[in-house]
Amino acid sequence: MVPVKDFAHAKSRVVGLPPRLRRNLARALAMDTVETVCAAVGPQACFVVSSAAGCAGIRHLGVNLVREPYERGLNAALSAGRDAAISCGYRAVAMVVADLPLLTSQDLEAALADVPSRGTVVVRDASGAGSTLLASRSGALIEAAFGGASAARHVRLGVLDHTLMAATSLRFDLDTMSDVEALRARGGDAGPRTMRWLREASSALDGTNVSGVGLAHSTSRRCATG
DSSP states (O other): OEEEOOGGGSOTTSTTSOHHHHHHHHHHHHHHHHHHHHHHHOGGGOEEEEOHHHHHHHGGGOOEEEEOOTTOOHHHHHHHHHHHHHHTTOOOEEEEOSOOTTOOHHHHHHHHHTOOSSSEEEEEOTTSSSEEEEEESSGGGOOOOOSSSHHHHHHHTTOEEOGGGSOGGGTOOOOSHHHHHHHHHHOSOSOHHHHHHHHHTHHHHHTOOGGGOOOOSOOBOOOOOO
């Protein structure tokens, strides 16, 4: 499952850009990430948890949509997505953040294949502090603790650290302007929408001083029938 924040309020830490560019960046990252997840597991097994506005922006990809519990935060949203997946008959559950511009379906498939038969695993982000993947073959046991230094928090809860087994593409999440510049430096590795955003935002990015920047709602879902 992938939690998608309302694009209008996402990527607030990418400072120095006009709101329109931040909004479009959040949309591009989320769409590319969700599409990659769909390529790895199939759209029928992909659950996107978001607000009404976020669901509307991603609906055409054919995924299962779960309305985010109102103002209860990321972990509550992930719990809602987990419960929706389990209610649709899925036992194994993986939670993937929505801002992984380098992620490939092959790398995600490999990470999911490495999940052991028992227990939950976490993959740290490039900084080592945050989490980009939380997965278990017994999804009902997953308890998300995302936010801030979440990787250490997950490990303290007994989650197994699988970071060393994960590909770089699964660890690079884009949160700050420095991450944007690091992505630009890599060239053409990102997803198609993110690459298009980089081209469209190039003038604004060239003028940015990076060195100074550091659903309790009912769910709407389509369960797989085959």
